[in-house]
Amino acid sequence: MPRLDRNGDTSVSIEFEGVAISAFEGDSVAAALLSNGYRNFRDTPVNGASRGAFCMMGVCFDCLVEINGIGNIQACMTEVRAGMHIRRQRGARDIHAQDGSL
Amino acid sequence: MKHPDAIVVGGGLVGAAIAYGLQRTGLSTLMLDEGDVALRASRGNFGLIWVQSKGINFPPYASWTWDSASLWPTLDAELRDLTGDVLDLHQPGGIEFCLSDDEIKKCRGDIRRLHAHAPQVAAEMLDHKALSKMLPGLGPDVVGGRYCRGDGHVNPLSLLRALHKGLLTKGGEIKSGSPVRSIRHQGGVFTVATNTEQHQSARLVLAAGLGTRDLAEMIGLDIPVRPIRGQNLVTEKLQPFLPFPCATIRQTGEGSVQIGASEEDVGFNDATTPRILNKMAARAVTIFPHLKQARIVRVWGALRIMSPDGYPIYAQSQRFPGAFAAVCHSGVTLAAVHTLKLAKAIAEGALPDAVSAMNPERFANAQT
Amino acid sequence: MKPNYDIAVIGAGPAGMAAAATAAGQGATVLLIDEQDTPGGQIYRSLSRQNLKDKAILGPEYYAGHKLIAELETSRVEYCPGTTVWQVSEEREIGISGNGAARLLTADQIIIATGAQERPFPVLGWTLPGVMGAGAAQVLLKTGGVTLPDAVFVGTGPLLYLVAHQYLRAGIPIKAILDTTPQGNTFRALAHLPKALADLPSLIKGRRWISQLRASGIAFIKHVGDVRCVGEDTVEAIEYWQSGQWNRIETQAVFLHQGVVPNVNLAMAAGCEHIWNNAQLCWHAKTDKWSQSSIPGISVTGDGAGINGAKSAEISGRIAALGALHRCDLIDTAARDRLAAPARRALAREVRIRPFLDALFRPSQNFRVPANDQTIVCRCEEVTAGAIREAVDLGCMGPNQLKSFTRCGMGPCQGRMCSLTATEIIAQSRNETVANIGAMRLRPPVKPLLLGELADLAIPPDEPNPKVG
Numbered sequence: 001m002p003r004l005d006r007n008g009d010t011s012v013s014i015e016f017e018g019v020a021i022s023a024f025e026g027d028s029v030a031a032a033l034l035s036n037g038y039r040n041f042r043d044t045p046v047n048g049a050s051r052g053a054f055c056m057m058g059v060c061f062d063c064l065v066e067i068n069g070i071g072n073i074q075a076c077m078t079e080v081r082a083g084m085h086i087r088r089q090r091g092a093r094d095i096h097a098q099d100g101s102l
Numbered sequence: 103m104k105h106p107d108a109i110v111v112g113g114g115l116v117g118a119a120i121a122y123g124l125q126r127t128g129l130s131t132l133m134l135d136e137g138d139v140a141l142r143a144s145r146g147n148f149g150l151i152w153v154q155s156k157g158i159n160f161p162p163y164a165s166w167t168w169d170s171a172s173l174w175p176t177l178d179a180e181l182r183d184l185t186g187d188v189l190d191l192h193q194p195g196g197i198e199f200c201l202s203d204d205e206i207k208k209c210r211g212d213i214r215r216l217h218a219h220a221p222q223v224a225a226e227m228l229d230h231k232a233l234s235k236m237l238p239g240l241g242p243d244v245v246g247g248r249y250c251r252g253d254g255h256v257n258p259l260s261l262l263r264a265l266h267k268g269l270l271t272k273g274g275e276i277k278s279g280s281p282v283r284s285i286r287h288q289g290g291v292f293t294v295a296t297n298t299e300q301h302q303s304a305r306l307v308l309a310a311g312l313g314t315r316d317l318a319e320m321i322g323l324d325i326p327v328r329p330i331r332g333q334n335l336v337t338e339k340l341q342p343f344l345p346f347p348c349a350t351i352r353q354t355g356e357g358s359v360q361i362g363a364s365e366e367d368v369g370f371n372d373a374t375t376p377r378i379l380n381k382m383a384a385r386a387v388t389i390f391p392h393l394k395q396a397r398i399v400r401v402w403g404a405l406r407i408m409s410p411d412g413y414p415i416y417a418q419s420q421r422f423p424g425a426f427a428a429v430c431h432s433g434v435t436l437a438a439v440h441t442l443k444l445a446k447a448i449a450e451g452a453l454p455d456a457v458s459a460m461n462p463e464r465f466a467n468a469q470t
Numbered sequence: 471m472k473p474n475y476d477i478a479v480i481g482a483g484p485a486g487m488a489a490a491a492t493a494a495g496q497g498a499t500v501l502l503i504d505e506q507d508t509p510g511g512q513i514y515r516s517l518s519r520q521n522l523k524d525k526a527i528l529g530p531e532y533y534a535g536h537k538l539i540a541e542l543e544t545s546r547v548e549y550c551p552g553t554t555v556w557q558v559s560e561e562r563e564i565g566i567s568g569n570g571a572a573r574l575l576t577a578d579q580i581i582i583a584t585g586a587q588e589r590p591f592p593v594l595g596w597t598l599p600g601v602m603g604a605g606a607a608q609v610l611l612k613t614g615g616v617t618l619p620d621a622v623f624v625g626t627g628p629l630l631y632l633v634a635h636q637y638l639r640a641g642i643p644i645k646a647i648l649d650t651t652p653q654g655n656t657f658r659a660l661a662h663l664p665k666a667l668a669d670l671p672s673l674i675k676g677r678r679w680i681s682q683l684r685a686s687g688i689a690f691i692k693h694v695g696d697v698r699c700v701g702e703d704t705v706e707a708i709e710y711w712q713s714g715q716w717n718r719i720e721t722q723a724v725f726l727h728q729g730v731v732p733n734v735n736l737a738m739a740a741g742c743e744h745i746w747n748n749a750q751l752c753w754h755a756k757t758d759k760w761s762q763s764s765i766p767g768i769s770v771t772g773d774g775a776g777i778n779g780a781k782s783a784e785i786s787g788r789i790a791a792l793g794a795l796h797r798c799d800l801i802d803t804a805a806r807d808r809l810a811a812p813a814r815r816a817l818a819r820e821v822r823i824r825p826f827l828d829a830l831f832r833p834s835q836n837f838r839v840p841a842n843d844q845t846i847v848c849r850c851e852e853v854t855a856g857a858i859r860e861a862v863d864l865g866c867m868g869p870n871q872l873k874s875f876t877r878c879g880m881g882p883c884q885g886r887m888c889s890l891t892a893t894e895i896i897a898q899s900r901n902e903t904v905a906n907i908g909a910m911r912l913r914p915p916v917k918p919l920l921l922g923e924l925a926d927l928a929i930p931p932d933e934p935n936p937k938v939g
């Protein structure tokens with residue numbers, strides 16, 4: 001998806017589903033994914049339906065993704081950081097597995 | 103117009119179980135309930151079918167509870183066949199956690215007293231190691247817990263809905279938005295008036311939760327119940343991790359984790375407060391530390407319906423034969439006996455012997 | 471951060487920024503909290519770090535926000551970005567969360583300025599990825615200049631045309647604009663035209679957007695009676711009903727919009743009384759002329775108290791601040807009234823056009839109350855319009871019972887995407903007014919809070935402020 005011309009952007013490298021994608025400082029994770037052509041962010045825990053960002057302002061909770069192993073994060077409310085590993089949220093969040101330390 | 107054979111006032115878990123139970127015995131039943139916003143324990147409860155701590159000092163209640171837990175699969179199957187609704191009933195046994203030696207001591211003492219009259223409950227104490235095997239992720243500060251194989255849980259909202267649906271399917275009638283304002287009795291017939299309508303029947307059951315006290319007075323019954331607030335938290339949906347219902351934590355069929363429930367004597371106030379929620383959350387993350395990362399999605403407060411000794415009250419009026427009242431705290435647990443036993447007995451004209459000790463006169467005697 | 475402030479303002483949009491700066495200017499200790507990382511709210515989102523080369527795309531109305539942001543930045547307001555407020559209590563205790571930690575603080579006066587959200591637009595397929603709000607498309611424009619070319623814009627209302635016009639200015643191709651404005655609206659709006667004419671520049675601007683969009687060669691289809699988004703895992707096409715038949719447009723992006731409604735969750739959960747506004751088809755807090763809600767010491771201002779637009783929000787924010795300053799004895803009655811007088815005159819000018827806009831862009835009933843039973847109403851719990859009507863048949867009387875009958879409204883969005891629709895469906899099925907059906911009851915936390923944050927919450931030794939009044 002094209003980006004409009006901007007002055008002085010700093011690019012940040014992040015990954016979605018293991019693939020390196022381009023993003024810029026100040027982007028929300030949702031904006032970064034959409035600008036790379038990804039619209040499908042997750043499957044719902046209720047019926048497994050596909051969903052993506054809808055409101056972009058933190059209201060709808062449809063943009064949930066997994067970031068660095070932590071599930072159900074609102075992609076539209078989270079700024080990209082260099083080195084972020086982003087994955088689709090598949091159904092209900094799994095917090096047990098990620099807390100192996102406990 | 104033809105009068106229904108029975109009127110049940112209250113569409114919560116107790117009222118709906120009895121109304122559905124009456125209808126299924128063949129009595130045409132009208133259930134009256136309040137509107138969209140009302141004090142509804144049935145919509146705020148925790149969903150446990152719980153026996154391990156019930157009736158420790160009161161044998162009739164222990165066996166009434168045990169009967170209900172045993173009859174639950176029957177009720178579940180019947181409602182599923184009738185309505186197609188799935189209630190998420192699971193009875194794998196349940197656990198109450200102990201976070202200190204004092205709590206262990208208390209639980210152990212309770213078991214001893216309960217087993218003296220209800221050995222079938224067969225509760226047992228488990229230490230940290232044994233519990234850890236059953237519950238991966240258990241926090242190190244859990245000293246132990248009480249396990250009872252008779253415990254279980256169910257989706258209480260699905261239960262309430264299925265009872266309503268079942269009542270309608272069997273030909274009963276529900277009128278919501280119909281708070282009862284007055285009750286009169288004449289020539290063997292009760293006239294129950296709402297703001298706009300009057301209904302008549304020869305049989306009347308008051309099961310209006312906290313509203314029962316005022317209604318019962320109108321037919322000369324003293325049902326001394328008062329509200330005890332319980333606050334609850336629910337998290338986002340999580341992958342299944344908790345295979346057993348526990349006294350203050352359970353994972354629902356949808357995956358969310360429900361954390362409850364405080365016991366506060368604050369009158370008719372169902373607000374939630376950060377001070378209480380903070381304590382509940384702290385206990386929950388002590389039991390399962392990984393829950394620290396779980397997001398809270400909803401919080402609510404609900405009012406329990408408590409009698410002076412905490413046990414149910416079942417009453418039948420001597421002065422006005424045909425009038426009954428039923429109130430209790432554990433409407434989920436007791437739904438099976440309410441539907442399958444209590445309603446049947448009421449349809450036949452009298453309370454069942456099993457509940458005779460749970461009469462309201464026990465409080466009058468206590469005062470004198 | 472301090473444990474107590476004279477005035478806490480929640481939301482750093484035009485209303486909140488103006489309220490905070492005004493209050494601080496009179497010597498109050500002021501905390502301004504917002505979940506975004508930069509001030510500006512929805513309208514001036516990302517303005518302070520905006521780097522689009524072509525300023526014409528977002529236009530002068532957007533860059534005008536610099537003035538207010540500068541006023542905030544030079545004031546003595548303690549501004550706390552990246553922080554969500556998850557509760558406000560009647561005792562004026564505020565629960566906040568930021569950087570993974572939650573805390574409680576209090577304020578003598580609280581001003582809730584949490585603005586608006588887009589009105590739900592429940593049509594078949596509106597949950598498919600690629601279907602978004604037009605407001606969401608604008609957020610993407612403002613943050614990083616992200617665009618989705620060849621989109622179809624659907625709906626009604628100034629924001630829809632504005633965003634489409636911004637796409638036009640940016641040279642981003644638009645496949646079509648499907649206008650759902652009901653045919654009779656123009657006629658009904660005429661009654662309010664004389665008053666609106668006083669704000670001729672705004673009227674002309676709106677007309678110009680629409681005529682330029684139409685002149686640009688974009689398919690501009692009016693009087694669309696129904697739409698459905700179709701696709702497997704993402705949206706592939708939109709189908710629309712017009713002149714007695716279904717038509718289809720292939721597209722990978724659909725932007726829906728039919729106006730905005732107040733963000734009521736925080737104020738409702740605080741216990742502020744809300745009223746149904748039939749002209750705007752939404753709930754908003756009941757407020758007095760100083761924006762104070764039914765709870766003494768808690769004010770609701772800006773679009774959260776009724777949709778009036780950014781300029782009115784800014785002015786109302788100042789009026790709310792003066793009222794709050796007066797209630798904490800920081801200014802006397804004479805000063806309050808003197809300072810508020812010019813603001814009130816300006817506000818009166820600003821709101822003249824509103825009744826006209828409300829009537830002209832009133833979304834039609836069939837886009838608010840989906841006739842098709844398959845349409846999802848509650849996106850979180852995937853509850854359909856049919857399931858809601860079935861619950862009504864079971865005796866469900868309102869949105870609160872509906873939760874337990876269907877789970878509608880029980881998901882993480884806490885009813886923000888469904889409660890209006892659900893309530894209107896119930897009202898229609900029961901042949902009742904929405905005002906009589908009532909609103910969904912809400913409780914804190916109204917924003918995501920981790921269980922660990924709640925468990926670690928430091929509870930101040932003192933009970934919060936006693937109730938005032």
Ligand SMILES: Cc1cc2nc3c(=O)[nH]c(=O)nc-3n(C[C@H](O)[C@H](O)[C@H](O)COP(=O)(O)OP(=O)(O)OC[C@H]3O[C@@H](n4cnc5c(N)ncnc54)[C@H](O)[C@@H]3O)c2cc1C
Nearest residue numbers: 114116136143144147148150282311313332431433434435
């Ligand atoms: C926090 C909490 C946790 C709980 N956990 C459990 C649990 O784990 N397991 C368990 O078994 N039980 C549990 N319970 C208890 C269970 O929810 C109640 O036992 C049950 O809901 C009681 O049902 P009820 O019908 O008596 O009362 P309610 O559900 O309160 O229903 C009363 C109904 O009567 C209506 N009504 C009142 N007055 C009138 C009137 N004048 N006219 C017409 N209608 C009227 C009300 O509107 C309401 O619908 C819990 C309760 C709470 C509060």
Ligand code: FES
Nearest residue numbers: 056060061063076
């Ligand atoms: S897109 Fe709606 S919450 Fe993120």
